[in-house]
Amino acid sequence: MSVTIGNELILPMKRRRIAFLLAMLCLLLAGVFCWGAYIQWRQNVVQQKLEQARDGAVASLRQVLSGQVKQLQNVVQRPAIVQVLGGGDVTAAAAAVREQFPGTEDVQVLTGDLSAAYADVARSGYARLGLIEAALGGDGVKAWVVRDGTQIGLGMAVMVKLGQAPAVVYLRLPLRGLISVLDAIEVPNSTYLALRQGSYTVVERGSAALASGGEALAKPLGWADLRMAAAVPQLENVPFDLGLLPSLIVAGVFALVAAVLLLVAGGHRMLPRRHGQMADAEQEQVTLRESVMQEAPERAIVLNEENNVALSSSLHLQFNLEALVQPSLFHEDDIHGVVPGELNAGVAKLIGQAIGSAMQAKGLSDIVIGRDGRVSSSELSAALSDGLRHAGCNVVDIGLVPIPVVYFAACHLGVGSCVAVTGWHHPHDYNGFKIVLGGESLSSEAMSDLYQCITNGRLYASVDSGSLSERDVVDDYIQRIADDVQLNRPLKIVVDPGHGAAEEILSRLFKAIGADLVSLYGDIDGVSLIVHPDSDEPGNLQKLIQRVEQADADLGLAFDGDAASLRVVTREGEVILSDSVLMLFATDVLQRNPGALVVYDAECTRNLSDYVLRNGGSPLMWKTGHSSIKAKMRETGAELAGEMSGYFFFKERWYGFEDALYAAARLLEILAQREDNPSQVFAALPHAYFTAQMEQSVEGDAQACVQSFIEEVQRSVEGGVFDGARLFAFDGLRADFTDGWGLVRVSDTASALVLRFEADTQAGLERIQSAFRTHLQALLPGQVLVF
Template identity: 30%
Template sequence: MATLDPDNINAVFKAYDVRGTVPDQIDDELAAATGRAFVQVLGADRIVIGYDMRPSSPTLAAAYAKGANEAGADVVLIGLCSTDELYFASGSLGLPGVMFTASHNPAKYNGIKQCRAYAAPVGMESGLAEIRDLVLQGSPLAEVKTGTVTEQEVLEDYVDHLLSLAPVQGRPLKVVADAGNGMAGLTAPAVFAKLPGIELIPLYFELDGDFPNHEANPIEAHNLVDLQAKVRETGADIGLAFDGDADRCFLVDERGELVSPSTLTALIATRELKKAPGAAVIHNLITSRAVPEIVREHGGNPVRTRVGHSFIKATMAETDAVFGGEHSGHFYFRDFWRADSGMLAALHGLAALAEADVPLSELLAPYERYPLSGEINSTVADAPAILAELEATYRARDGVTVDHLDGLSVSTPDWAFNVRSSNTEPLLRLNVEGKDRATMEQVRDEALAIITKGL
């Protein structure tokens, strides 16, 4: 019963998912209670559930399904899948969806990502608070019937749908993909089997939720080392790095250099704007200022939003945006039910490269305008105090603009940075860019000195 303690429930219900350590914060009892509450808050009579390769995921998913059944809902269980495959199931079946994963977090974590039918978001502002409150109160069992569980395979349909959205045609390519022992180890072989002329070199495709090679978190540079080395060693045209549930993808060019997710956002935006001229394109507040510039240059309407998939999806719905990109490596597509898909982003990169006669670094050069620090994470004891000190330091300076859309954003014509708290870990995340590398590094070092003072 410890996991149903109010303090624990409040701790694991985050801004847009449920996440914590297993079994002390998340166990079968919490999963079942959340399943009952989800069904009752949404008024659902049928839902679809999938799960990743973490050892605890199948049993947690089964417990959630039992709770959903007790609330009167039938369950379609699609088994092992990536998060974007779950979104595909939710969209194609028209059902609310539930994914058991902790994404990029270490092996001791697990979590629950939930969505309404057609992959519409469930975050604190769109239903998750009500689900949490019902778990706190204790949701009653259904009076009419107990639901059933049926199994369904959707992988092949998912692959066909992705390839219809971003067909890869043109010159042969050699591709290294690092699944990090995560769910891309299941989805990538299925996708690449239908890409003739593309040679796939797999890294860590064995599904293993203990992550024996490296954490499946490509935003951390040390987790890309093996991929970068393999790209250089094999003379590959491109490298792909997926996170644990494969809803994010990072690219590495033919030199083994990391491609900024902002650069990939700009590239995909130009491709999607060809399909939908004049459409809105969403970018979050830590994306490079090059993104809105390029969107405008290609006739689109850039719209800035907070970090996080529920905020991105809600803003896409409001603006009917064709595409959305986050600097964290999440990419959202209107024709994929506004959901994020690491594999679809990868296919856009492969398609653009296959159509070009130049290496990836040269293809992307026009989209890279400002040096970026990348995300720098610092464990801190008092995030609000640090944010207040940063704001006081910079607000007094001439030409500085400050806003609080998400954390603290500070900008001038020559540089900008954002500092925000993590939704899942005790971290402050710093992202900096400047008109040139010297400017970026100067601002980065000054801001980081304030963040880390006294640590």
């Protein structure tokens, strides 16, 4: 029992001992958090020194590159060089440039048709060819690191006049000028600094073991994709992963609590009495626990007893998670954002743990992960794996593969769940995740749940981490397709793999099915400029068309960066619309499956519906988005689906996911069975007047704008410009008239509206556009419409 002497409350010896032990525990915890703060302070000092070294290297390299570029500009503008170029002799012009630009390893002057470059592209390399093409298509000198035959150097190219025709001056300089810059930079101990371009490391200094994390502190040089990558060692274990300031605050709180407890343990300090109550009534006094809880930060660790799984502490950065993880990362069908601004290793780990939490809720335990060839993918994949395993999930890592191979592995290995680390068709500084759980691709609602799981601190943290194993399934994937598809006759094809991971397997795949791959447009050794890997980019398709013509190939195939979407061009240079390709697929599938359902998105031609019906099938239009299309296929049992964006989904003979590699094999199979050449086959399909997909930027809420457009059209349909039109409002608004249709929907990637129009005649096309323009202009006053 306590004893009160004067104003002091003297606790029994037993309680004083308990108070002393608790004080020692608090002091220990304060020391742990102080140590964590010290580690981070030391790390910050090292990082600051490394960043200074990186910035110095960037400044020096920019100066070197600017000097070389300026020198080449001056050389080609000198009267003597201009005169030689005017004579039209490429050999004499190259010799004159070499004489004026000492130290070059190679100098060439190429005519504007680039015939000399195309003739020897396999030996000289695609990076060199890409540099020359870029110079021919743009202003000023282009410069980046190239593999030219067996030599690697700094390539520079600039457009000039050869006689009266355009030409390109190309030269290659040794890399020693760039390497010497890094040799002069003092790199802090146990850090990493490297000059990189795309996925190729030109030169590196410091600890190579840190190379995988080099993109976190990378800084661009402003020339092509050249950048200085930098990395510091990972932090040692920091309590609760708190930052420097939070660690100091928590340490201070524990120290304060320890001081209070030591005073109590000394027996000469009273705990405050409750006014109006008996001092010696022990049950009425403030208890030790109450006193400590008034000082200590609240913690909320909740245990799930059934699964022996603990939810993460609210102390674990919960106060900062909303700022750390941006809601803009979570989209309709996927997660993607700029690296490292929006998406980095820390965010990827949290996303992995959120995915693992969702798996635990569904009773799932195993998952496949794979990544594309982007520079940041390796680091993000490792962090994602850590997060998944922290949530108790077993991870099967299949490495660097195209997206379809990740989906295939989930089916082939019987796992049913997978995450693909990919930036698909977005620029090279983007990356993200495509997620499948239990055979279903996550869509908008599930994406929102992942975000809420992170920001609300509802992340599962398993007592035992999940396992990690590695598996190579590429051979199984190729063999599975080859067992399903064999060509009746070889077709000559040119392929643009979009600088994606598909580069590594395309030649093997097409050889396995009997195709003749005469040119692979891409640089599989990684020494290439990472261009925008979008098969819809006009410039990308134009280059493919040129290659098909030069090789006299039957067909050209273009893939996006993750080999999920496919574009087709003929030897005549025609770009075949994806809905026309889907018509061929439908004809083939319906021969074996009469009455089968074919799903297509709202951007496809209305001719597709009639074509499917005439061939004995059941057409179904649905909203755009790979998750929505796959969900509708599962719901309806459809055998085939496709989108105008080039995504194709085969359930017949395949697994139902988007797979441009398999779709390409099926297309070649169909064309090889026809007596007509591919151009004639496509020419026989129904055609219409149409517009390309257009984007109308919107100031404000694009979704609200579309909804207002729908309501306005529905109110004025009778007697108005939409009178007689059949309206579909499941994905924006599509209005089908007797002679054509128009569509407006919300863009998946920007604050914009997507529009597309089609009609039997040019006059009908203009009339339908006018109907949409009338209502849309009223909703966007003052804005100039794109149509």
